[in-house]
Amino acid sequence: MSVIGVLTAGGDCPGLNAVIRGVTVRATKTHDAEVVGIKNGWEGLMDGDTMPLDRDAVRGILVRGGTILGSSRMDPYVHGDGYASCAKTIKRNGIDSLVVIGGDGTLRSALRLSEEGLPIIGVPKTIDNDINGTDTTFGFSTAVQIATEAIDRLVSTAESHNRVIVVEVMGRTKGWIATYAGIAGGADAILIPEVPYQLEEIAEIVRRRHRRGQRYSIVVVGEGVEPPPGTADQEVRKDAFGFDRLGGVGYHVAGALEEMTGFETRVSVLGHIQRGGTPSAFDRVLATRLGVAAADYAVAGQTGVMAAVRGLEIVPVPMEEACAEIRGVPDDIYDTAATFFE
Ligand code: F6P
Numbered sequence: 001m002s003v004i005g006v007l008t009a010g011g012d013c014p015g016l017n018a019v020i021r022g023v024t025v026r027a028t029k030t031h032d033a034e035v036v037g038i039k040n041g042w043e044g045l046m047d048g049d050t051m052p053l054d055r056d057a058v059r060g061i062l063v064r065g066g067t068i069l070g071s072s073r074m075d076p077y078v079h080g081d082g083y084a085s086c087a088k089t090i091k092r093n094g095i096d097s098l099v100v101i102g103g104d105g106t107l108r109s110a111l112r113l114s115e116e117g118l119p120i121i122g123v124p125k126t127i128d129n130d131i132n133g134t135d136t137t138f139g140f141s142t143a144v145q146i147a148t149e150a151i152d153r154l155v156s157t158a159e160s161h162n163r164v165i166v167v168e169v170m171g172r173t174k175g176w177i178a179t180y181a182g183i184a185g186g187a188d189a190i191l192i193p194e195v196p197y198q199l200e201e202i203a204e205i206v207r208r209r210h211r212r213g214q215r216y217s218i219v220v221v222g223e224g225v226e227p228p229p230g231t232a233d234q235e236v237r238k239d240a241f242g243f244d245r246l247g248g249v250g251y252h253v254a255g256a257l258e259e260m261t262g263f264e265t266r267v268s269v270l271g272h273i274q275r276g277g278t279p280s281a282f283d284r285v286l287a288t289r290l291g292v293a294a295a296d297y298a299v300a301g302q303t304g305v306m307a308a309v310r311g312l313e314i315v316p317v318p319m320e321e322a323c324a325e326i327r328g329v330p331d332d333i334y335d336t337a338a339t340f341f342e
Contacts, residue, residue, distance in 0.1 A: 022291020133321030151185030
């Protein structure tokens, strides 16, 4: 009987539990395999912290946010000696193949482990939707829905008080959440890291709206945009993976906009609300399909591939593709959003 290990690493994301359930039910029921859950991402693999996963263990988790396995930003190549640090847990549990559910940093380490000889299947995850090699990632639809609902609410209060509201959303160095939530929420301007901006142009949009009698404006800002010149003096902090800890640029944009336009401007930083809670129906279905595919690939003896979305299909794609680049918002989608900046 083959044994499949599963871990979730990096920031959590709505749909992780649906993937865990998909892997577990497919592996145990369809393939008569055994599944071992590894707790707290790579940390659990290095420390030997595991739990058995069977049909009962994953009952009811489809709709739950977060991950029943826990996650961490530990990494075997940053905080350990790569494969050597994980070998004991793999041996003790008789793991034949490991399903790694994670973002680009996690998949990069997964790829290295697979090159060191551990059979690995990746499942790309992030609310940021920026992983290369797959058309989309689970979690993104939920984050966009939450951000859109927030914008809808902010419109009504901005309108009542004749205010400008700057809404800062997550997404790291790419503006997928900002662009999609901005389009869906009818934003008056959207700033994303991929597109350099002149704040004067945004200020002019705001002034024009006020001249026309529309005395409120909603400006969506991706957390990874450059602060307006001369507004940010703090050093950027790093997380355990070495990534920049972002958040707060909205305050710099709002301060500068208020100064330039003279209109009262407020800020709403949505933060981790975008990652918490139950996944959307779309993400539940996508995550389930990815989990089922990952179990199939693992049992079939594939390695070094991730379950990816191509059109309507789920297909195995070399994990190298995920590591090749971070995928930004295509020009035509941003151009569609910009059509409505007025
Ligand atoms: O990558 C997902 C993400 O939610 C980013 O959008 C955000 O910058 C980051 O993770 C936040 O990470 P943490 O939970 O470590 O603060």
